[in-house]
Amino acid sequence: DTAVSQTPKYLVTQMGNDKSIKCEQNLGHDTMYWYKQDSKKFLKIMFSYNNKELIINETVPNRFSPKSPDKAHLNLHINSLELGDSAVYFCATTLRGGNTGELFFGEGSRLTVL
Amino acid sequence: SQQGEEDPQALSIQEGENATMNCSYKTSINNLQWYRQNSGRGLVHLILIRSNEREKHSGRLRVTLDTSKKSSSLLITASRAADTASYFCATVLQGAQKLVFGQGTRLTINP
Numbered sequence: 290d291t292a293v294s295q296t297p298k299y300l301v302t303q304m305g306n307d308k309s310i311k312c313e314q315n316l317g318h319d320t321m322y323w324y325k326q327d328s329k330k331f332l333k334i335m336f337s338y339n340n341k342e343l344i345i346n347e348t349v350p351n352r353f354s355p356k357s358p359d360k361a362h363l364n365l366h367i368n369s370l371e372l373g374d375s376a377v378y379f380c381a382t383t384l385r386g387g388n389t390g391e392l393f394f395g396e397g398s399r400l401t402v403l
Numbered sequence: 404s405q406q407g408e409e410d411p412q413a414l415s416i417q418e419g420e421n422a423t424m425n426c427s428y429k430t431s432i433n434n435l436q437w438y439r440q441n442s443g444r445g446l447v448h449l450i451l452i453r454s455n456e457r458e459k460h461s462g463r464l465r466v467t468l469d470t471s472k473k474s475s476s477l478l479i480t481a482s483r484a485a486d487t488a489s490y491f492c493a494t495v496l497q498g499a500q501k502l503v504f505g506q507g508t509r510l511t512i513n514p
Contacts (some may be wrong), residue, residue, distance in 0.1 A: 331506050332446075333504075379445060379446070382445075392436075392446070397443075398443045
């Protein structure tokens with residue numbers, strides 16, 4: 290069983306479309322994150338949820354809307370996609386809210402906006 | 404803003420040699436972590452060193468932390484082809500609830 294699974298792994302879409310990426314974890318962790326990795330490999334945190342509650346919201350355009358239906362799931366919906374949204378999006382989890390311990394990452398979802 | 408910066412950005416060595424990567428950061432931290440990312444894959448946690456620790460070992464990995472210089476190093480001994488990957492340091496800032504990553508060192512081990 291994959292601990293942190295993301296779908297889809299690859300997503301190619303046109304500018305202006307709306308798309309979603311889903312993340313599920315079976316580790317029983319409290320906190321989930323979305324990170325964005327750009328073409329230069331720079332990883333930037335976007336959002337963090339602890340027990341379905343949003344606790345970190347970095348300066349991300351409001352076209353990006355995370356949603357956590359339950360503790361095991363964190364989805365990312367992106368409206369009106371732009372070329373600059375092309376990146377690899379990683380879901381990650383950690384054991385406790387506010388925890389500073391290790392993160393467990395999914396395999397990433399590569400988004401290409403044409 | 405970016406907290407950790409790795410040095411060098413890229414490193415290419417022969418199998419069997421040791422690889423050393425460095426990480427510098429700007430503000431006080433709770434802990435510093437190192438991660439590995441194989442091409443096309445997610446990041447995998449390697450080791451965590453707390454701000455009151457100076458050195459930590461895990462198998463062929465050795466991590467040091469110098470809080471006075473705000474720097475850390477990751478040493479991989481007796482490198483193998485399978486060690487080819489990007490290595491990232493990440494810091495947890497004091498009072499923050501997030502892990503901030505550097506841009507990574509791309510390590511290539513030549514057979």
